[in-house]
Amino acid sequence: MSETVVEVRDLSKYYPPDVKAVDGISFTIGAGQIFSMLGPNGAGKTTTVEILEGLRNPTSGEVMIFGQNILKDYSKLRKRVGILPQNFEPFDLLKPWEAIQYWTQLYDIRITKKEINRALERVGLFERRNIHSKKLSGGEKRKLGIALSLVNNPELLFLDEPTTGLDPKGRRDLWALINEIKEKGTTVFLTTHYLDEAERLADDVSIMHKGKIIAEGSPDNLVEKYGKATIVVLEGAGSSGLQKLKEKGIDAHLDDADERDVLVPVRKHSEMKSMMCTLASSDINMADIYTRRETLEDVFLNLVGSKMEDGVLKE
Template sequence: MPPVIEVEGLTKTYRSGLQALKSVDLTIGKGEIFALLGPNGAGKTTLISIVCGIVTPTSGEVRVAGNDIQKDYRKARQLIGLVPQELTTDAFESVWSTVSFSRGLFGKAPNPGHVERVLRDLSLWDKKDAKIMTLSGGMKRRVMIAKALSHEPDILFLDEPTAGVDVELRRDMWALVRRLRDQGVTIILTTHYIEEAEEMADRVGVILKGQLVVVEAKSTLMMRLGKKTLTLQLQEPLAVLPPELSDWALELKAEGQELEYVFDTHAERTGVPSLLRRMSDLGIGFKDLSTRQSSLEDIFVGLVHDGREAA
């Protein structure tokens, strides 16, 4: 996919001395869903804010569809829709007015049909005449998304879009994201609900202390860093592990009634069959087995833990 966002050597140091970003390099292709993960304070929002032209970088370059975010600000910003974490809307305006006004801010001609489609997609049509101040928090979040989509952006940033919202909005939100991706819109999201990133994202980036520590296709990341766990329920409990099984990383659980083997994907075709053969040779039987594969959340937690230990 041709890159629609190009970030090179991006750094940001605030006046307090905090270095929020440290030489970040990143490219995001047109039409992909990219999930940016990281703990609080890792630099996610700073990175998004710089790409969207809200925060000025200390050094580095950012191009949006070939437009420099500082030199060609208007062209670059016109291509971007942003749903920020914070709810910032005009409390006394109606839903229809605030979404229509947001479209006009980007120099777009009025298009009531498009505004209506966006409001219907977000289940806001029956609230179009309601003042923002009368809406629930979840409905206000829907309005923020509608504002970001009002000018038909090619790139949509979603900064924790489903934080603190109900299951219905989350479902509607991801259905809308899929439709937008099918239309060629590039989606960049941050989320604390890692299962959402696991379900939706094409690629995943993990940022820690201002540095991108990994950027991979989701499937590649899970294959490279993921682990599988094989649990065998033994027919007879073991007091200790026989030395003949020392070639495998095994652990006895449940008072010797379970044998647990943690392995990576490379060992799946060799390590597991050879382990079972050796157990058979030793007369160690099992009555049941189960496997569990690491989730994206497991990988993320592991990366964060390793990063903190290194620091």
């Protein structure tokens, strides 16, 4: 068991008259892990992370970071923690290298030009070091934010929805960067409403909903624990295939992603063989047939009862 970096016990944050933004949550984060707090907008993720960053006071509960109670004294922790706030925007009229220099000076750290260049190289912004930050793309701005959050070589890094609003390439680039940061031994606390992001990056996931943690564990464990079925995919079967299956009384639905594939959940392992035979012998045009296990997306649907798209729960 790795050393515990963050320990949260019975943490609550209430707003008058009766809003329970965070409602008695507890969790721990081990050293060197990527811990992802997953949930829709308004679930309480940012409130939680801001309490852990020392930017908000909780109503009750206890938070220990590196064994220190953050409510008593956060100043000693500052140098060990890096933060990328939600919707980060850099200072528009500073160049990336100037922003890095400025930020290190605010941490009372001396930095050489070489070190600034290295920090920019690390996030892939060296070539863009001399242009005003307002001219950077959305993904580059977040990378600069991550570079700023790393200037003090933190042991714990908070990333609050770092990929929200980015295009797929921007997201993938940031995922690679986050993995790289983890490989260097930094513990990462990542909040996100992207299920695939949590599944790809996180060692541990807490799913938060209405201020409470409703499930926690590694992505594999969560799928195993909360997944209800194995999915048989009829690739390219489309709505005509779906119609035929429904006529036979088989529970199936179209894949939301493309509406081409038909998904058939098989809830018991023992039923798989007969179901495969039934599907193979049915008169359905399809390109391929295969099985896949459920994803975090399915787990989320099973737990919350609705899907999540861009942080918003679909009715």
